[in-house]
Amino acid sequence: MRIPPLPPALLTPFHGFALLSAGALLTSLLWPDPLVGRSLFLQILAFLQGVLALQTGEAERGYGVFSGKVRVSRLFTFSCLAVVVVAPFLLVYRAETGTGWREFFFSLLFLLAHGFVWAVGGYHLPAVIRSEGLRFLAKYGGVVLVTVVLAFFVPWVSGVFVLPTLWEGRAEGWPGLALYLGLGGMSALWSWRKPKRS
Amino acid sequence: MMIFLLLLVGVFPASAVEATVEVGWAGRAVASAVNPVWLTVSNPGALPFSGEIRISAKIGSPWRGEARYTAGIPLFLAPFGRAKLLIPWPVALGTAALAVEIRAGERGVFAREVPVWLETERLRGALGPPGDPAEVSLSPHDIPPDPLFLWPFSQLRINLVLPGEALSVVRAWAMFLGGISEVSPPFGVLLASLPLRQRVQGLRPSPPLWAALVPGLVLYLFALGPLLARFSRGNIGLFLAFSVVFLGFSLIYGVWQEEPRAIHSVLVRVSCPGFTMFNLDLWGGVAWRKERWALPGFWVELLPERGWEGLDLLWVHSAEGWRTEAWLSPGRPRLFLRLAEEALPFPALAEAAPPAWLQQTLRLPWEKARIKTALVREKESQTEVFQVWVP
Numbered sequence: 001m002r003i004p005p006l007p008p009a010l011l012t013p014f015h016g017f018a019l020l021s022a023g024a025l026l027t028s029l030l031w032p033d034p035l036v037g038r039s040l041f042l043q044i045l046a047f048l049q050g051v052l053a054l055q056t057g058e059a060e061r062g063y064g065v066f067s068g069k070v071r072v073s074r075l076f077t078f079s080c081l082a083v084v085v086v087a088p089f090l091l092v093y094r095a096e097t098g099t100g101w102r103e104f105f106f107s108l109l110f111l112l113a114h115g116f117v118w119a120v121g122g123y124h125l126p127a128v129i130r131s132e133g134l135r136f137l138a139k140y141g142g143v144v145l146v147t148v149v150l151a152f153f154v155p156w157v158s159g160v161f162v163l164p165t166l167w168e169g170r171a172e173g174w175p176g177l178a179l180y181l182g183l184g185g186m187s188a189l190w191s192w193r194k195p196k197r198s
Numbered sequence: 199m200m201i202f203l204l205l206l207v208g209v210f211p212a213s214a215v216e217a218t219v220e221v222g223w224a225g226r227a228v229a230s231a232v233n234p235v236w237l238t239v240s241n242p243g244a245l246p247f248s249g250e251i252r253i254s255a256k257i258g259s260p261w262r263g264e265a266r267y268t269a270g271i272p273l274f275l276a277p278f279g280r281a282k283l284l285i286p287w288p289v290a291l292g293t294a295a296l297a298v299e300i301r302a303g304e305r306g307v308f309a310r311e312v313p314v315w316l317e318t319e320r321l322r323g324a325l326g327p328p329g330d331p332a333e334v335s336l337s338p339h340d341i342p343p344d345p346l347f348l349w350p351f352s353q354l355r356i357n358l359v360l361p362g363e364a365l366s367v368v369r370a371w372a373m374f375l376g377g378i379s380e381v382s383p384p385f386g387v388l389l390a391s392l393p394l395r396q397r398v399q400g401l402r403p404s405p406p407l408w409a410a411l412v413p414g415l416v417l418y419l420f421a422l423g424p425l426l427a428r429f430s431r432g433n434i435g436l437f438l439a440f441s442v443v444f445l446g447f448s449l450i451y452g453v454w455q456e457e458p459r460a461i462h463s464v465l466v467r468v469s470c471p472g473f474t475m476f477n478l479d480l481w482g483g484v485a486w487r488k489e490r491w492a493l494p495g496f497w498v499e500l501l502p503e504r505g506w507e508g509l510d511l512l513w514v515h516s517a518e519g520w521r522t523e524a525w526l527s528p529g530r531p532r533l534f535l536r537l538a539e540e541a542l543p544f545p546a547l548a549e550a551a552p553p554a555w556l557q558q559t560l561r562l563p564w565e566k567a568r569i570k571t572a573l574v575r576e577k578e579s580q581t582e583v584f585q586v587w588v589p
Binding site for chain 1: 399400402406411412415418419422423426427429430431432434441444445447448449451452453454455456460486487488527528529530
């Protein structure tokens with residue numbers, strides 16, 4: 001299988017994602033309160049990944065003419081790429097926080113599913129909201145609403161909550177992982193069966 | 199005949215037992231203190247009873263976070279037998295009732311919810327003839343074996359001569375739990391848990407290897423920029439090779455940096471030889487992974503202001519006495535206290551000056567105190583031990 005090249009429009013978002021994630025890692029390791037430092041990097045990472053995934057989906061919308069199957073695999077590849085870019089940081093953070101390998105792999109799985117679901121959302125958003133201004137608001141407002149605001153009310157939908165809980169091996173993270181895996185699977189299936197479009 | 203009796207025990211292993219429960223001195227339970235729970239259990243049946251008493255209570259609130267305390271005590275009763283048990287029970291804010299259950303194997307034979315009316319002020323008591331009606335009157339027989347039971351009292355008026363062991367218990371309560379009485383020492387040990395909590399929270403296995411981490415991060419980001427650009431032009435191989443190399447470096451860093459010892463802790467023992475046989479033990483620990491923690495003895499948690507979620511505790515009684523068990527969550531320090539008579543198996547301790555955090559944790563005449571310290575490394579844990587002798 002050929003790995004699709006990264007669309008040039010995504011170059012800056014990926015650079016920004018890597019830079020900000022590295023900054024978040026250093027900030028977390030330097031944070032004076034270890035309790036905050038243990039989850040800060042993951043919370044920032046979940047938020048940044050949501051933003052990057054939305055941008056990825058939106059950029060994909062105007063990129064080439066592909067079948068639903070190819071589109072899904074492209075979105076999944078770029079979601080994987082985002083995880084690969086920050087994987088060295090996660091490996092360092094795993095050692096610094098003493099998390100087990102099992103928790104580490106579940107967290108990676110969640111990041112993959114979380115990124116893919118947001119990327120699919122970003123891909124379909126222009127079809128739903130035509131106005132660019134409204135779309136801008138919906139895009140970033142949506143990611144803030146779901147990952148930050150809902151973390152207080154429906155925590156298992158928020159990556160900011162689910163990722164640190166999976167990292168610590170707490171059972172509260174499982175519904176969130178199941179939700180994103182389920183959503184990812186369903187959206188992949190739905191997009192897979194869609195006819196060819198730009 | 200013997201076989202027949204054994205068969206009878208097997209067929210009817212658990213007849214119903216009867217129990218009465220009383221919480222607190224004179225039925226008054228004081229918050230943030232260890233209160234006595236008197237449990238009288240009787241077996242009205244003609245067969246012996248073998249089972250377990252399970253006591254549990256919720257502590258906290260949705261605002262503070264909620265946790266559950268549980269105690270398990272084995273129970274053996276002869277036919278028509280009766281037992282009166284004295285169980286220490288730390289009552290914390292949010293405790294509204296104690297659930298007492300007696301089980302024979304999997305079958306519950308007694309269950310009752312005992313309401314707890316919390317008093318926020320500590321009690322006043324009198325040993326001997328009562329003077330003030332507001333005082334709780336105690337006889338020398340009421341003096342418990344563990345000074346923790348006297349925690350609900352702020353004052354004890356002593357109107358009689360106490361036997362040696364009871365005197366040691368009352369002195370330990372006066373010395374370590376801030377009690378006032380005729381046998382109080384000229385100074386007491388005042389405990390402030392926050393400095394110890396901060397000290398324990400700051401115990402991390404080893405700081406990040408900044409000399410490797412920062413240059414590695416800079417190099418990674420420096421190379422990632424152009425390689426992602428090449429990726430977007432279709433040259434993927436170099437990016438993949440670069441990713442594999444850096445993942446390898448990170449993996450080596452992680453394995454190198456990973457701490458084999460899961461629990462890092464501090465154990466402080468304060469003794470006042472000649473005044474009381476009891477010692478104050480403080481244990482504070484933090485885990486780097488989720489770890490099961492167990493120590494012999496009845497340990498009470500020094501709770502933080504908030505964040506009680508998950509601070510569950512289990513006390514198990516056996517032939518060796520009490521054992522305290524808890525889960526330590528990663529990065530979340532937990533502090534425990536007990537008053538114990540037995541010696542701890544300390545290694546060679548070296549004379550040392552008291553560290554600032556210890557002086558802030560324990561207010562005592564440090565200019566007169568002697569302190570020795572040691573670092574105990576075991577397979578799973580590392581403990582800083584401090585032994586303080588107060589003259």
